[in-house]
Amino acid sequence: MLNRNKLNVALAMAVSALVVTMYDRYGSLKDIQRDLTECSFGQFGTKPSLDVQIGNADKTIADLDVNEESAKVRMDARKSHLQKVCQGLTLDENVAKQRDLEITIARGKLKLCGLEKTASTFMKHLRARENAPKRTSRDRLENKDAPPENLPKDENDFKSFIVVREPYGRLVSGYIDKLYTRTIWWKMMGKYIIENFRFKPTPKEKECGSDVSFTEFIRYWIHAQETNHRRDGHFQPMHEECQFCHWDYDYYAHMETLKSDMKFIYESNNLTLMSTFVDEEETMRDKASDIIGQRKAGQHVGCEEGCNMLERAWWSFHARGLIALDVKLPLQGEACQTVERREFEDIAWQAHVESEDRIDKPKQRRQMMVSLYLQLPLLDRLKVREVFMRDFELFGYDSTPKDMFPELY
Numbered sequence: 001m002l003n004r005n006k007l008n009v010a011l012a013m014a015v016s017a018l019v020v021t022m023y024d025r026y027g028s029l030k031d032i033q034r035d036l037t038e039c040s041f042g043q044f045g046t047k048p049s050l051d052v053q054i055g056n057a058d059k060t061i062a063d064l065d066v067n068e069e070s071a072k073v074r075m076d077a078r079k080s081h082l083q084k085v086c087q088g089l090t091l092d093e094n095v096a097k098q099r100d101l102e103i104t105i106a107r108g109k110l111k112l113c114g115l116e117k118t119a120s121t122f123m124k125h126l127r128a129r130e131n132a133p134k135r136t137s138r139d140r141l142e143n144k145d146a147p148p149e150n151l152p153k154d155e156n157d158f159k160s161f162i163v164v165r166e167p168y169g170r171l172v173s174g175y176i177d178k179l180y181t182r183t184i185w186w187k188m189m190g191k192y193i194i195e196n197f198r199f200k201p202t203p204k205e206k207e208c209g210s211d212v213s214f215t216e217f218i219r220y221w222i223h224a225q226e227t228n229h230r231r232d233g234h235f236q237p238m239h240e241e242c243q244f245c246h247w248d249y250d251y252y253a254h255m256e257t258l259k260s261d262m263k264f265i266y267e268s269n270n271l272t273l274m275s276t277f278v279d280e281e282e283t284m285r286d287k288a289s290d291i292i293g294q295r296k297a298g299q300h301v302g303c304e305e306g307c308n309m310l311e312r313a314w315w316s317f318h319a320r321g322l323i324a325l326d327v328k329l330p331l332q333g334e335a336c337q338t339v340e341r342r343e344f345e346d347i348a349w350q351a352h353v354e355s356e357d358r359i360d361k362p363k364q365r366r367q368m369m370v371s372l373y374l375q376l377p378l379l380d381r382l383k384v385r386e387v388f389m390r391d392f393e394l395f396g397y398d399s400t401p402k403d404m405f406p407e408l409y
């Protein structure tokens with residue numbers, strides 16, 4: 001159980017430790033004063049509020065047990081919980097005017113608000129697969145197009161749903177997928193982050209934007225939330241993107257139980273789900289192919305070595321629990337520059353096959369995520385918690401897990 005006295009003591013210790021560390025590093029009280037503002041609270045100088053109701057979002061987690069075997073029970077509990085929370089919220093007047101993220105699947109029979117980093121890309125792929133013409137063997141022999149399928153006669157005859165995700169994990173996923181493994185994001189966002197949130201970056205670091213640390217990413221993210229400057233939908237709190245309290249969704253799916261949830265949604269509407277949602281081979285091959293494609297395009301040249309690019313993809317497989325932590329990238333030197341797409345895909349998939357029977361995937365994913373957050377000062381972790389608090393309240397996730405906030409227990 002959270003201890004408020006421990007929270008106050010931990011905050012005081014965090015600030016003291018930060019000052020000592022900065023004095024050792026910079027040797028100047030003036031530099032410390034400036035960097036304390038930048039590094040501990042973002043560049044805006046706002047401390048995380050201690051008036052947040054500690055444990056407020058955690059009290060109803062027991063009612064939303066993600067291990068509940070019945071998908072219907074889960075769905076009903078989530079909807080009831082969210083409606084109850086919405087009754088007690090004072091909503092921003094702009095909530096009802098949020099941007100349109102609608103994705104239509106099941107040939108118009110299901111619609112969802114496609115939040116970034118909650119399987120929205122997968123849903124678009126599913127839509128493409130479902131909308132592909134279904135040709136009979138006779139059609140193929142005669143080279144004919146498939147006949148059009150029956151679509152809903154009433155455009156309002158559909159069910160709506162939403163997919164949400166544990167907020168801390170969603171933010172880490174955004175960092176890994178965008179800033180860590182995508183060269184295009186180095187230019188789009190990395191250069192800005194390094195120039196504004198790294199202490200004395202070199203000219204090369206500012207030009208490349210290729211090695212944004214998770215700590216620097218969080219400094220940027222906190223600053224973006226506070227100032228509304230350079231915000232991005234991939235990293236935004238979920239309640240700001242979809243109309244949770246203004247739209248009565250029929251179903252509330254969670255990433256943690258997505259396969260079961262989607263199976264229930266489709267079966268409840270007499271639909272056939274054309275996916276297992278657990279195609280790990282396709283996931284790994286896509287990432288492996290993408291990283292080789294970036295290497296071939298040469299966007300990393302002058303900033304990162306070829307082996308470093310492959311190491312990043314390999315680390316992302318560790319972070320997803322797809323390859324055991326003790327299985328290292330079996331490529332070095334020139335091999336990193338010459339390995340082809342299919343070859344690297346096969347290497348990654350073989351490493352997964354060899355790892356599969358001896359690792360606990362959820363546990364490894366959790367350990368990797370927690371290790372990133374524990375790199376942050378307690379004050380920054382509390383600020384992230386505060387920004388995400390409404391998401392925790394709405395969706396019943398634990399806002400203050402013990403492994404991420406050991407100082408408070």
